[in-house]
Every structure is written in structure tokens, then in C-alpha cells.
Amino acid sequence: MTMSEVVPETTTAESTVDETPRPARTTWRTFRREPLGISALVVLVLLVVMAIAAPLLAHYPTGYGDVVLAPPSGAHWFGTDSLGLDVYAEVVWGAQQSLLVAAASSLIAIVFGTLLAVVGAYFRRIDAVISVVVDLFLSLPILPLMIMVAALVGPSTMTIILVIAAFSWPEVTRVVRSQALSVVRLPYVDAARLMTSSPVWIITRHVIPAVSPLILVSVVITSSRAVLTAASLAFLGLGDPNAWSWGRILYEAQQAGAMSTAWWLPLFPSLAIFLLVLASTLLSTTYNDARNRKRSRV
């Protein structure tokens, strides 16, 4: 378990580190030995670097090119689309938009979802209400609702971020809540309650640190799902027409009827989405496994 992370710093945290490695470090050591996990991490880092370094990697795709639907070649690594634009440049710049949507929407969902979860775990009366609301939200048809909202509000990057966030937080709350509940029941939290009357202090100092590994996993999973969702919305015509995203490349390929005839058009953005989601999921399972290694070795 992640006990030592929640031990107040004023106590003997320093000395424990020397005697037995902190679990976070143990986790990292176990993690490092998992080739799947490491390669996932490398892929993720590469994708993020690609997004940040987009201006160095390719010119922003704009206007039109003269050779439309050209297959991959030396001049156009990933071929060209139905406007003659370079698909490689679109994928590179699309990473920026796709990761932005993923990061922003999952950040909002995580902050909101975690807050509700820990507050609920701490104040048991609110918890009853929160858990019912979360259950109700989880039984809503999420994607159709997102489509409806995005269509009514009008597609823009902001709309997409907010819509995804608005329907992703209940899952975060559900996952974090169960962990937070068990933390709140631990003796040292009771002890803390005796020492201070400030719930904020206890929640920020004890509960949130205790659930932070779970939040970390949640971030990865939520944002990878957000990428898929944003792509789905874009594919249905509800993406931002003013910015390149992986979903928009796919949408335009679909509109041009080129999905089966120009294989490079759907392939590369799908591959980018695939790598991102695959790496995120593998990363989080390996991380979870590494943390639970002790138990599973019994």
C-alpha cells in the first residue's frame, strides 16, 4: 500500500526512506523491469514531444496542394489528402490539438471528479447523494448525449473539451471514491481528526495524497478515452473546423469517400490514436501491476 506517502512529513519519513525504499520507488523499480510498460512510456513521451515540436517538424497544413490523394512518397511521407495537403503535417499538427483536448478535458474531469470523491468520502452525508448522482450519470448514454450537446452548442475546441469533461467526471469519482473511503477509515486519519478541525487540511494533506496513484492512472485512462471520444465526435462532423486534429483528418477522409481507396488517409491518424490509447492503457495496467506485485506474488 501507499502508506508512507501519507505519513506527515514532520515524523520519521526521512529515516524510513533509508531503511526500506519508498513504495513509489519500489513501484518504479518493478515497473522498469516491464518491457511493455517502458515501451508504452516511450511511445507516450514521443507523442507528446511530437505535439510540442510540431512547428519544427512540419509546416502548418493550409491552402491546397496540386496533387490530391497521392500515395506516400519521399515528398509526402504519409501521402496527400483530397485537397492535396500533406497528411504527415496534418498528423503532426493534429497531435497538438488532440492532446490539448485530451489534457484539458481530463484535467477538468479529474479535478472535479476527485474533489467530489474525497469530499464525499470525508463527509459521509454528502456521500450518499454523490454516489447516487454518480450512479445516475453512469447510466446515461454518454456518447449520444455528447453528440447532442456538441451539435446544439456548435462545434468548437472549447465545446468539445467541456462536453467530454462534463461526461467523464463520474467515472473518475467512482474509481477514486472507493479508495478514498478506505483511506478515511484508516486510524491515522481518525487521529488527524482529533488534532485539527479543518477538513480541508485533512483532505489535502492525507486523503488526496493517498489516492494520488489512482488519480495518476485515472489521468492516463481518461485522457486516452478523451482522444477516442474527440475523434468520434469529429468523425460525426462535430470537430473544430478551424484546427487540425486526428479526428478531423479522418472526418475529411470519410467525406471525400477516400477511406477505402486512399488507405493512407485513415491509416496514419488511426495509427496515432491507436498508439496513444494503447500506450496509455498499457502504462496504467503495468503501473497498477507494479504497485500490486507484492500481493499477486503470494
Place this chain on the structure above:
Amino acid sequence: MSLALFVLKRLGRGVLTIWFAVTVTFLLLRLLPGDPALAIASPNMTAGTRAAILAEYGLDQSLPVQYVKYLGQLVQGNLGVSFSQGISVSDALLERLPWTLLLVASSLVVTVLVGIPLGVLAAAKSGGLADRFVQLVAVTGQSLFVPSVGILLLYVFGLRLGLFPIGGAYGEGVYGGQWYLSVISHAVLPCLSLVLVQLGQYVLTMRSTLIDALGEDYVTLARANGVPGRRVLWKHALRNALLPTTTLVGLQVCLYLVGGVILIETVYAYPGIGRGIYEAVVRLDFPVLQGAFLLLAAVVVVVNMITDIIYGVLDPRVKAAA
């Protein structure tokens, strides 16, 4: 807890779930921009005609009045009349729902049939090569962008190999036994896509709960008592691991019935309810949207109840309590 109370509580919860879905949909449709009047009255109409049409659909009334009226209609089983088509909403939807149910149900069966052995294999060889391979396969399916895979499958198995027809739920002009074959051959590829995307979640959950179960005392005890490893795995541990995965199946029906199928039905030209919802959104057909979300919520409630029952069958403690 008495059985009657248990059932009552479940029913109450079901009604609450449906009410919530209906209310959220109603409010979203009314409060977000997007004018329902568009769908039913051309802006070129004279002001008088337009007002008359709006009044006929009750759109000229205040929000609370509309809401109460709407709930009143629902209680009487009246879902209203489609703005764009002028036909009853239940007619527009009920024809489509069975096809989506068929797709989701059959893909679930396949997912469970394939998922259990894969999950067991991965858990038994936890950390080994087989485990890694299964994980990779599972996660791969989960990470696919459905429309791209759909087109690829259609291209390979439909066009190149000619094994399956492209588009629709059945062929025209086939009857009797032939018709069933036609339904099956039309469902194979969309079903396969659904299995691909949902298998991962299932296998991973099965794997992790099995690994947990294998660490439990009673398994150790069983082993100590000389129960063969295979038997421990398949009988004792699996039985426990099936509990959370049952919940997952329930959850997945909800997720895919109501979400993922929109893309699948679009690509495979399958006449299900997901596509119906998308079209209603495009046409701002509020009554159809409200009806569709109500229907989906109802299906979710039914699935949850079934899950509860299966839970009861699986878990002796719940059974005893009931």
C-alpha cells in the same frame, strides 16, 4: 431484508434512473442553443402560421409547463410525435431498437465466450509471456478507432473475399430460413467490431480480479488441502472473479448499446437506434431524441436488474440475503 423490499428498492432505483435520463435530456434540449421550432416550422412561414404550429406542439409554453405536460404524457405511455416525420415516436424507435439489441447481445455472448478463457490464461501465467500477449491483444482491440476498422473489415471480408454482404441488417427478397442466414451474415462484421473493442476491458478485468482471487486465503487453503491447481483456478477463483465481470457486462451493454453503436451502425449501415439518434440530432427532432434517451435508460435499467439477478445466482451471500 425481505425479498419484497429488495425488489421494491430495485424498482424505485430503476424509475429514478429513467426519470433522471428523461429530465437531463429534456433540460439539455430546452436550455442549449438550437431552436426546436426550426424542425417543425419553416422560417419562411408567416408569423401566424408559425405561432400556430408552435402552439400545437406546446413549444409556446413555459419550461415548467412543458415539462409537467411531458411527464404526464410519458406516464400514459405517450412518447409524442416526431417533429420532422409527423409519425409517433414509438413507431420511429421501436422498429430500430431490436437490431441494436441483437448486435449488442450477440457481441456480448462472443465477448464472454472468448474473454473468460483469455482472462484465465493471463491470470494463470501472470507475468509470463502468455500474459503479456493476452494483455497486448486485449488492449489492442480497445485502442482501435471503430470506423477505420469497420471500413477495413468491409474491404477485406466484404469486397475482397466476398464472405459477407456490405450494409444493412438483412437482404431484400429472402424469406424463412434464408432470412435467418441473411441476418447472421449481415451481423457478423459489425458484431466482430464490437467484440474487438469491448473484449479488452473484459479480459483485463477478469485477469486482475482473478489474480486478486488467487491471492486470497481460501485459494491457498484449497491448494494446501491438495485440490489440483486447475480445479482451484477454474472452480474457486474463477467463480469469484466472475462477480465483477458480470457487473462489467452490465456496464458494457450500457456503454455500447448507447454509445459505441452509433459509429458502428454508421459505418455498417446497420438500421439500429444509434444511427436513429444521430439523425434526430441533425434534424433537431426533440421528441425522437427524448424518446430515444428514455428507451435507452429503460434498457439500462433492465440490464442492471438482470445483472443483479445473476449476481444473486453467483454470490451465495446475496442469495441468502434475498
Place this chain on the structure above:
Amino acid sequence: MFRPRTALAGAAAVAVLFTAACAPSGPPAGESAVSDATLTIATTTDVVNYNPLIGNSRSDYWITNLMYPHLLSIQPDGSKGPELAEKWGYVNDTTGFYEIKPGLTWSDGQPLTAKDVAYTLNAVKKDKPAGTLYGQLANFDSATAVSDTRVEVKLSHPDASLIPEVGFWGNVVPQHVFEPAGSVAKFANDGSKGGWVSAGPYVLTSVQRGQSYTMKRVDNYPLVPGGKGKAAEVVYRVYPDVNTEILALKNGDVDVIANSLPPAQVKQLQSTPDIKVAEVPGLGYSHMTYNMTKPDLAKKDVRLALAHAVDYDAIRRVVLQGQAVSTGSSQLMPVLSAYYDKSVTEYEYNPDLSRQLLTQAGYKPDGNGNFPLSFRLIYSLQDPVTTQWATIVKDGAAKAGVTIQLQGIERNTYLAMTDKGDFDIYAGNFAIMDDPATNMSLAYLPGGAINYSYVDDPALNALIDKARVTFQQPDQIPIMRDAAKLVRDNVYDNIMYTQNLYVAYRSAWSGFAVKPSELLSIVNPVSVASATKAG
């Protein structure tokens, strides 16, 4: 005790039960001996409305067209030909007439007479359904069946376009089915009361929403040789994704794709074995209008600057793959050969000229060469071609120092915003703009249904009014040319091109009769009824 199979078997049983419940039974013996072929046609949308007087989607039009005939047909140059009506014209300035073929019947055996025609026109005038026909009836007063085959139309004002336009746009519906249903603006005509009644070559018999619309041959359709359609059945199948639709055509699951092909797919399909591609002449145009109620756009120089900042050639060459022709920035497209005026030329793509015009209008560029001008351009997301060229318009304007914000919206919202004037620049297209006098009065007269630039120019109004009461085409042509030149020179509209469309079908089929526009193309009633399958 737990058995995993129970749950599975349960789920499977549900599936089986469901399918068992709805397996259709075979056709009754005796009918099964039809050896003729089934023509399967793909479309991308479902039918929204089976009432041809309301329907507005293409599938609505295609399917109802096979059941409810038009009085007149259209030629590639926009002139009208006979269909249900054999003769038509004017008795005097305010009285028109149609003479329909004798001996026509509806598929339920009832005769189709002039009474049905008169009923249809009067009902549309009275109930104001949202379709195109109502818009054509502005100067219509009433219609009377003076015999079984002759309808006389009273006009409230002289209108030279009304008889041909109404004849072309109006479907004739059966009075004995529509009248009992009440208002034609609300009647769903969904076949729920005893099915459909047709006077076309086919009649709709069964519908699987989201999948297929099955139509059976009607025995009496005198508009084709042989008196009935060649194919025994016509099935429309719905493919929401055009990619799947193309795969289905290649696979042979469908025989025809009714919607026009994405421009970039034409070449590819032309070289595909077993597939033929037919060219369908366009009879409409794509355009942009500048909302003149906005202070900046009310200035002619600003509009002209915008018009000169569009790379029209690139749009036609790249987005449309050369499948479009310039109209010389005029409403009088080359296809309207009698009206077309070669001396009117397209706005030249010249961003420098645009800058000059803006400076001349008193705007000053900032340090980056950008003028303090920003406009919002709206277009429909359901229109892939416009969606693509909108970005080229944006990039061109940027070169002239003007910012354009793209706003692609769902079709319904788009139409509403257009009608409310909630835009700076509007981009869109019309499928059929066959009659210049009618279209100019709709597009440029104050209060016109498609006057999206909100123009109100007395000189233009006078020309259009004069054209509407000029009954002889040779007299009308110079008036229309003057009007078109006025529109072009003042940038009251920016007409960009006429798109020639392409549709694909399997080469086993032949005999299609191509008509202009996507609405008619090779799926017009006569064409569908004439199609035959080889072998």
C-alpha cells in the same frame, strides 16, 4: 449453483426469440414467378417525409418522385418538356392552363384526373407546406379542373414563370388519399392507413427504417415504352457513410449510387471494372452572399475586395477536380444557353487589388498588413464540397488582409441562421436554378425567400419585375442580362460555379435516361423505369 452457460444461453435465447418474432413470411404463391430483376439504389439518408409536398431531403425527393408524377419535366438547358401534362401555357396574362394525358390511373385503380392536379395546387396554396412548391405560388390564385384533362390556373398578377415553374416543381398527389387526411402541410403519408398509392412507375410497399425502402412495379405507367417499368422491384438502401456505399457498389450489393460522387472518387470509379460513371449536367450553382445589413459589407468596395480575394480557379481545379464550370460570376450560367452572356467575366483572383479597394474605401492596414475587418462565414456541415472550399476562401481573404472565421453548422441550424440573417458571409448552393426570372425575384427582390444579401436596389427590382411580366423569352433575355450584370458589378451575389455531377452504377445495368441536377440525375422516374439488367 452457477453455470456460466446459463447466462450465455439466456442472452442467445433473447436474440433468437427476437429474430423469430420478426422473420417475414414469403410472398404468396403465384407472385413468386417474377423473373425480372431488382434494381437496388443506394442513398446516404433515410426518408424523412413521404409527403412530397413537404419532403426536403434528397431521399424524400427520389422516392416520392417514383410515386407522385410532375406535370412537366426539365431539359439540360432548363427548358421544360411534357411529363404528365402534354400541353401547358397561358390563355391570357392572368390565366394559365395544363392539359394532362388522358387515361391515367393511381395504383389503387382510381383515375388520375385534372381534379387531382387542381386539388394539389389549391391545397398547397391553402396549407402552406414547407416544400419548394409553395414558394413558386406567390402569384397563384386558384386552380380549377374544367374537364378531366384540363386544369385552368388563375393568377393574382401576371407571371410568365408561374406555369412552367409550378409544372416542374409540383408533384401531383391523389386527392382521395390526401384530402381525408386534412392539411397537406401536416399529413405524414407514412402508409400507415393501407399503404401508398402511386401514379408513377413504382409504389412503396415496405420500409425498414434505417435500411431499405422496397418499391414494387405499377402496371400502368404510360410515360415509358411498354407502359410499365422494366425492373420488377426498386429497392432504395441507406448507407450513411459514403465509403461503405462505394464498397457496396463495387461488391454488387447495390446497383446504383443515387447521390453524386465525391469529386475525388470519380476518376477512381471510372477505372473500376464493372462500374460505369455517368455525367449529370448541373443546373444550379454554388455561391457566397455578403450580408449587406452589416455596415462594412454594405460598402460595395468591401464586397468587391472580398470577391477578388477568392481563388475560384483553385476551388474548381482542386476541390471539384475540374468538374465545375465558371458562370462568369453571373446567375445566367452557361447551361442556360439562351440567357448566358459571354461578355460577363468572373471576378479576377487578385488579393493586391482587394487591398487597393479596401484602402480606397478608407480602411488602413496595421503593421502586419491586416485590415480591421473580420467576417464570419457559415456553411452546412452536410455539404462536403463547400466545407472543403471554405478553407480556400479563408486563406485567400487572409492574403488580402481580411480575417474570415469559418463556422460549419448542422444543416437545420444553418438554414435557420441563414433565414435570420445571422451571418456575415453565407456559402451554399442550389441544385436547380432553371428559370432566371423566378430565381432573381426570390434572390434579389426585397423580402425574397433566398435574398441572403438583403439587397434592395430599385434599378434591379424594376428589371426583375419587368422580366416577370414579359411572356416571350426573346424579349426577356436582354432584361435578365442587364439584371445579372447589375448583380455582378455590385457584388449583390457571388456566383462561383456550376458543378457537373457524377453518379456511378454497375455496368450490368443500362438504359438510364440522364436528367440534369442531382435531384433527377439517373434516378428520375423515366430513367428508373427504363433501366434494364443484362444477362
